[in-house]
Amino acid sequence: MSNITIKDIAKLCGVGVSTVSRALNNHPDINPETKARIMQVIRETGFIPNDSARYLKRSEMNNIALLVKGISNPFFFGMIRIMEEYIQKKDYTTILRHVGTDEDEVAVAMSLVIERRLKGIVFLGGAFTHDPKVLAKLGVPYIFSTIGNVANLTGKSVKVANIAVDDTQAACMAIDYLISLGHTRIGFIGEGIGIPSVGRLRYDGYRRALEKNHLPYDSALVAEINEGTEHYTMPNGYKGASVLMDRCPDMTAVFCIADVIAMGACRALADHGKKIPEDVSVIGFDGIESGDYFIPRLTSVKQPVEEMSEETIRLLFEMIEEKKAPQNIIVPAKLLIRDSTAPRRNGQTTV
Amino acid sequence: MSNITIKDIAKLCGVGVSTVSRALNNHPDINPETKARIMQVIRETGFIPNDSARYLKRSEMNNIALLVKGISNPFFFGMIRIMEEYIQKKDYTTILRHVGTDEDEVAVAMSLVIERRLKGIVFLGGAFTHDPKVLAKLGVPYIFSTIGNVANLTGKSVKVANIAVDDTQAACMAIDYLISLGHTRIGFIGEGIGIPSVGRLRYDGYRRALEKNHLPYDSALVAEINEGTEHYTMPNGYKGASVLMDRCPDMTAVFCIADVIAMGACRALADHGKKIPEDVSVIGFDGIESGDYFIPRLTSVKQPVEEMSEETIRLLFEMIEEKKAPQNIIVPAKLLIRDSTAPRRNGQTTV
């Protein structure tokens, strides 16, 4: 066990600890030769400075925390990777933390603020059920990304930084598209309908599209999934589609609030002898990369991952560096038409 | 910003800091009433103890680190979840850390040992290219899980704890199965063939099966993927299969060293008008859950995730608590026959 400390290095080099510290932290006020000698000893001994001690001492640290709710959803992978890149470009360090479904992300954020002297926080995923007072206690700028538009969610404009697609409009667009293909019995597989969440917003979009097109709303066509610790999963998609097929054999299309859910749904449809898209059209949400590898390629509402990630970090840094006020930004979603959707065939029944 | 410290709490309660510390750490030597009063104030103020300070001071801590190389491979999800559970059952805390492809996991482990007073380390994924001397410096028990059998990899028995399936035998079994279905032109999509890795071991299994069945080895049927920072990805599977189809139009089956690679390969095959499994059989490795949702359901060599995870933690704790010597354990892999493999049809060409 290497319990070697900065003191040992100092002794070994015949210098003071502060000189070693300076070498370690690339301070300008140090003789290059001394520094080289110290670094050499550090390398030889395999000395690693104790971060706990550093964090304890340092008054500030260029850290940004990324708190992700829903580790298993591949949609977040892309977001995380891109954000990390941007954060690094800004010469900050990313602290990535996954938050369990039952964990309170704001509480986690709070400890991180104390722990790691955060400069800012990005909340990724999860529902918007946070007490503004608790949020205010965080003491550093934070931004919600891909959790839905806060204003729409809460009914009034909150002074919370937020970036998302217009989930309602995006879902509406997807349903519109299905309707334009001739579908009238369209299923919905979702989650979190009863709470302020993207699931709710996308559900609203579903209803809005039906209304707009003068199609009746039928609750039998709506499946809400809530099994397991994570809801955005293939098994849940499978269950949702199974339920829907049972209840509505005349369903010719189904909208899923996430691509992973759509994939599970596809499997269920195939198991029931349904061909996709010939018998049933399936449309997902997110536009994740693996949807492009699925058979059939998944039609999906694509969230502009690159743009959202960049905007998220840009806004956060505006708040950090220029003390700008939190903003609400809506980025455009795009319908990605691939192979899992097709016009309704004449042979298909509509009761 | 909550810069409230243990001192503030002490003052607020009119007690000494050590008493607050005792309350915080469930020490026995404290008046229950005093404790209750302190806990009340802590709750009211929202005080969170600074972990850096705790880690700095505490001499030991029941922490186990899980170092995962290859974040995007869903195979590790299952392993992680189960291990976390076992570790928690042992009343230890899991420290999960993802390691980039280009990062040195042993170096990361070293800092964690210093930082977080680790009791043990699990290395998940990655190749076995570690210097035993550096490993020895870690100073705490560690175990390699799912990185291939170290003895087979290095040619001599190393005293390093290790748990894995017999990758070579498992791959051999998969190829055997394909051959038993009548296939003779069998492709291989792999990675890390030149280094001590599971990729190498599975490649050995491929060759062994061919030999055993007196089938010629044809390097044109072997695709090695090495693009991007992560190799176990669908795009890489896509590329591998594309290359193989170009080079060997007579290929009627393909073995992929991972399910994610197999999924990418399936997509490429489908894009080239090949039906799976009618035209080409595809077999993966790992047996991940989503393979069951893929269309067609993926035939795969299943690694016993539950058993491996449990054994890994059990062995690690044997080393920690009973100071047992490191062991090498082989767990059995199982062929999971699903829908992506079928007998070679008569119509299929074999040059």
Next chain:
DNA sequence: CTGAAAGCGCTAACAG
């Protein structure tokens, strides 16, 4: 049962 006091390893004034 409780408080005072001594550091854990490091950084950052401050004084050479």
Next chain:
DNA sequence: CTGTTAGCGCTTTCAG
């Protein structure tokens, strides 16, 4: 350019 020193917030003896 470099060494000395005072803590960062917490846990843990050691005396009461």
